[in-house]
Amino acid sequence: MKCVAIDDEPLALGILERYIAAFPALELLATFDDAVEGVRFLQSNPVDLLFIDIDMPDLSGLDLVSRLDKKPMVIFTTAHKKYAYEGFELEAVDYLLKPITTERFEKAVQKAVERFQYKNFPNLDLSGSIIVKSEYKTVKIVLNDIAYIEAMEDYIKIHLLSSRHPVLTLMSLKGILEDLPEKGFSRIHRSYIIADAQVKSIQNKKIMLLSGQELPVSDSYLHFIEKWKNQ
Structure with missing residues (x-):
């Protein structure tokens, strides 16, 4: 799955990069610490999965996803529980609360894999x-x-x-x-x-x-x- 990570915090973005690199299901196309630059990339490049922080200056992760015409699967990352409802309203795959553990990240990726497989191989029943x-x-x-x-x-x-x-x-x-x-x-x-x-x-x-x-x-x-x- 081709993915992109957006987070205004360099440390958090680095952690996401390391986590993503460890999973064979994921191909990291780009990372952005500026939400506006991330939007430009997403508008012109096909992406399967987006990891995005919610609380960012200039443009929140929730607003960014809402503006996308063609929405990829989304896994929100945030330090605040209060955004959980809004995240799931946008049909997010998952909602990761910082600091993100490797075990919790694995579960989120598994959900994305299952949704990706169902969407792209609908006639292949591997749900068991x-x-x-x-x-x-x-x-x-x-x-x-x-x-x-x-x-x-x-x-x-x-x-x-x-x-x-x-x-x-x-x-x-x-x-x-x-x-x-x-x-x-x-x-x-x-x-x-x-x-x-x-x-x-x-x-x-x-x-x-x-x-x-x-x-x-x-x-x-x-x-x-x-x-x-x-x-």
């Missing part, structure tokens, strides 16, 4: 989840949060769109493939399963995901390339 064991815990994995799955000897790593930390579980790729829906996921290599919706391009038996991750397609799974081209 699977349950895996990881580090002595039972973990629920939302299907549309999966970017790809990687084999590591007796374990697999489930790479998520909404987290910089993959989920490690004792299972084989064959085993987890049986738990995944038939449509939406494909094995492309003895070491990789991908979420079909995350494929950006394919060239020379290499798959580029929307996150920028490049994965190989083995000869045994070349049929995936034809399937993807004909979707």
